[in-house]
Amino acid sequence: MERKDLIHDWNAPRPVFEGTVMFDDETLRDGLQSPSVKEPTLDEKVRLVHLMDALGIHTADIGLPGAGARARDHILTLCGEMRDLAITPNVACRTVISDIEPVVNMVQQSGAPIEVCAFIGSSPIRQFAESWDFNAMLAMVREAIEFCTREGLPVMFVTEDTTRAQPQQVRDLYTAAIDAGAARVCVCDTCGHATPDGVQRVVGAVAGLIDELGVEVGIDWHGHRDRGLGLINTLTAMEAGASRLHATALGVGERSGNAEMDLLLVNLRLDEIIDNDLTALGEYCRLAAEAVGMPFPRNYPVFGQDAFETGTGVHASAVVKALRKGDTWLANRVYSGVPADLFGLEQVIQVGPMSGKSNVAWYLEKRGHQPTEGAVNAVLELAKATPRMLTEKEILSAAGV
Secondary structure, three states: OOOHHOOOOEEEEEEOOOOOEEEEEEOOHHHHHHOOOOOOOHHHHHHHHHHHHHHHEEEEEOHHHHHHHHHHHHHHHHHHHHHOOOEEEEEEEEEOOOHHHHHHHHHHHHHHOOOEEEEEEOOHHHHHHHOOOOHHHHHHHHHHHHHHHHHHOOEEEEEEOHHHHHHHHHHHHHHHHHHOOOOEEEEEEEOOOOOHHHHHHHHHHHHHHHHHHHHOEEEEEEEEEEOOHHHHHHHHHHHOOOOOEEHHHOOOOOOOOOOOOHHHHHHHHOOOOOOOOOOOHHHHHHHHHHOOOOOOOOOOOOOOOOHHHHOOHHHHHHHHHHHHOOOOHHOOOOOOOOOOOHHHOOEEEOOOOOOOOHHHHHHHHOOEEEOOOOHHHHOOOOOEEEEEEEOHHHHHHOOOO
């Protein structure tokens, strides 16, 4: 039987995306707004940017210039690092000239373009809480975007809380920004409110507005996962017309966090929408977890310790039979919807209370020991009496090797 016949795919194919799907990494900005993280050292930030570049990520939000001198120093250093990389920098600024002015100076110092992500809250609830006047907001948007245009700064206009904003006000805000020179607009699910059908509607509405205006303006999507929908919403936004997708390493971010960059790349690679080399994705996850001080769970998809491990007899038996055939392709798919080898990983067989003889025999063989019947039975007896996976020391001791 041919390999293509071994897995029947009930998933509907993703719609064909015209052009390149781009990625904006928000780990070093929105990711650091999580209340549980620490700020990475500058060296860790530099290493993360290099890994982002290796993964084919196009842009990275590297901070808030308005946060102070230290933030600006880090931004300048990262801009310098990125001059020799394919990845390019952007920074977040409020739609006020005083926030954007420092970027002009940084561009002059670094000698490299820096995209301004100029943001303003757009929902009625935010306007009410802030006592904002909508006409005054429109004037601020025009003034800020026109300043960027005059200074030669590439600019994306960002509406916070777009998914809870009134449709006409969304149209008015984006129209004002586009008229003032915005090259991109960003639709934000700032509070993680949207469901996939809502994402289709709001991104579709923005795409329709851009068509009406007859301009070439890119659409970004920035989503949070307060309802646990960050990843699926991001994929939906892409299908609805967003050409640049925002996400963070491991989904770190404010409150419950953002869409997960690593899982976004995994899914688009599996759907053959991108062909990026993702073998460095595990290193990216591990460095990000260490840098922000937030280890990810053992059962985290793909890159958690448990993702490709099994101690269950039936599962392990199927994997071992594939490995004994010398077929790693088969072993990585027979009990896994994500092929471990695609991401530089491999299947791991452990021994625990639900294990069978094949687990023990394979475990011993992999470590160069003969799996005699006595050794296998002794290990299984210990495994059945222990309410967890056995350690290597316990297994080898029970096997008498």
